[in-house]
Amino acid sequence: MLNIAFLSQVLNTMEEHIAVLDESGKIVYVNQAWVEFGNCNQAKLQTQDAWIGIDYLEVCRKSATNGDETAKDVFKAVSDQLAERVKTFNTEYPCHSPKQQRWFTVRTSVMHHENERYIVISHQDITLRKMTELEIEALSRTDPLTGLANRRHFAELMTSEWNRCTRFHQPFSLIILDLDFFKQLNDKLGHLEGDHCLEKIGHSLQHYAKRANDICARYGGEEFALAYGGLDVVATLHIAMRLQSHINALQIKNPASPHHGILTFSAGISTMYPTPGDNITDIIALADQQLYRAKQSGRNCIAYQINDELKLKSNPLHPVKK
Numbered sequence: 001m002l003n004i005a006f007l008s009q010v011l012n013t014m015e016e017h018i019a020v021l022d023e024s025g026k027i028v029y030v031n032q033a034w035v036e037f038g039n040c041n042q043a044k045l046q047t048q049d050a051w052i053g054i055d056y057l058e059v060c061r062k063s064a065t066n067g068d069e070t071a072k073d074v075f076k077a078v079s080d081q082l083a084e085r086v087k088t089f090n091t092e093y094p095c096h097s098p099k100q101q102r103w104f105t106v107r108t109s110v111m112h113h114e115n116e117r118y119i120v121i122s123h124q125d126i127t128l129r130k131m132t133e134l135e136i137e138a139l140s141r142t143d144p145l146t147g148l149a150n151r152r153h154f155a156e157l158m159t160s161e162w163n164r165c166t167r168f169h170q171p172f173s174l175i176i177l178d179l180d181f182f183k184q185l186n187d188k189l190g191h192l193e194g195d196h197c198l199e200k201i202g203h204s205l206q207h208y209a210k211r212a213n214d215i216c217a218r219y220g221g222e223e224f225a226l227a228y229g230g231l232d233v234v235a236t237l238h239i240a241m242r243l244q245s246h247i248n249a250l251q252i253k254n255p256a257s258p259h260h261g262i263l264t265f266s267a268g269i270s271t272m273y274p275t276p277g278d279n280i281t282d283i284i285a286l287a288d289q290q291l292y293r294a295k296q297s298g299r300n301c302i303a304y305q306i307n308d309e310l311k312l313k314s315n316p317l318h319p320v321k322k
Contacts, residue, residue, distance in 0.1 A: 017123035023082060023116070025057030037123060040097060056121070074106060078119055081110050092126065103130035143218040145195055146202025154217030154225060159280060161213055161229040166274040173236035175226040176287040177243075177267035180299040182222040184256030185263065197252050197263060198222070204250065208243050225287075233271040233306055240267050240302050259300045266294035269304035 011018060011031040020029040030051045038045055045051050057078060063071035070093040077089030089108045096102055104123045111118045141153035149157065158174075165172040179185075179201065186194040198218075205224055209216035213229035226243075228236055244265070252263035268290025272283045290303040294312065297303070301312050 015125070019051070019056065019121045020111070021056050021078065021119040021121065023118075025055060025078065025082065025119075027051050027054045027056050028118070034123075041095065070106070074108065074121075077108050078121075081108060081119055082117070084110075084117075092130075100127075101131070102127045143202070145198055146205075146218050148202050148205065148224070149215065149217040151217060151219055154215060154219065154227075157215045157217075158227050161215060161227060162274055162280045162283075164213075165229045166276060166278070169273065170230045171232045171271055171273050172283065173228045173231050173233060173269065173271040174283050174287045175228075175236060175240050175267055175269050176219060176284075176291050177224050177226075177240075177265045178291060178295070179222040180259065180264045180266055181254060181257045182263075185254045188256050189253070197254075200250060200252060201247065201263075204246055205243070207246070208239055231271075233269060233304055236269055236271060237302065237304055240269060240304075244302065264300040266291060266299045267302045268292070268294055269302065271305075 008029075008031075012033075014031060015033055016031075017034040017037040018029075018031045019027055019034050022028050030048050032048065035045065035048055035051065038051070045054075057075060060071045060075035060078070064075050070091065073091055074089070077086065080086045081089070087110050090105065092103060092105050094101070094103050103126050105126055107122050107124075109120045109122075111120050141150060141156075142148070143150045162172055164170075179197075182194065182197075185197065201224065202218065205216050205226065208214075209226060211228075215225075215227040217225050219225040226239070228239070231239075244267075247265060248262065250263075253261060254263040255261055257264065268287045270283050270286035270290060272278065272286075274280075274283075286305075290305065294301050294303040297312055303312050305311065
């Protein structure tokens, strides 16, 4: 027959943090891992015995009152278990320390022993798994070459911002830009140099998407997109012009370009004040149309529309022919 001391030693070898509550919600047992976990969270109870008699439910209730949603969920789960409404509860939660990000699972289960009912609480560190999941999620949403949002993630962010502008009756503006003669750059200098150029462009674009409402993405091979909630066409045009000057100043070589042998871009701007009946694909189609106009007009320029009038903004490097 195994004795209690032996079983306690077994539990103390486990990495999982374990506590046992009686029917009043007070702690009657914790293992050593629970003590160490508590010390990492400023509990200041240095021994297993120091935890005995602590009112776990009261601790959860106070934390819930201070806005801790996990404590609120655990308090309800344990209360329901003591009232025999549920048997088990399981959830994941963040528990970050000043030095590192951490995630845990908490599981509560009912246990019966000698006609007494107990609640077993266990915490398990899932930080490594969670970090891996977050990394995989980030990779699925990020263009690996430029570090910008990929097209799928851009669509998600854009839809969210479009809906926000619809609710608050604000303008929504979109820039779609295409690098001029980029295929020829790849053919002339090689795809490795082409990738370096895309990295530089991606880094530059990040400087023009600083607000919480700004969205920046690699839209296609040599196409990029910027979306701005709350900005009208004039404000967006000014951003596009500053970006154009920025890219020109980089003096990225493109021997195949007639524009002074440097890499330039063409861009289309569209702006809408979305209403519940509008479709987000409409503003994308408008920006595409404007981009096509910019290309047809000799490239290295920005096409946009103000008061139903189509306009072109030429780059000083390449005046638009009237």
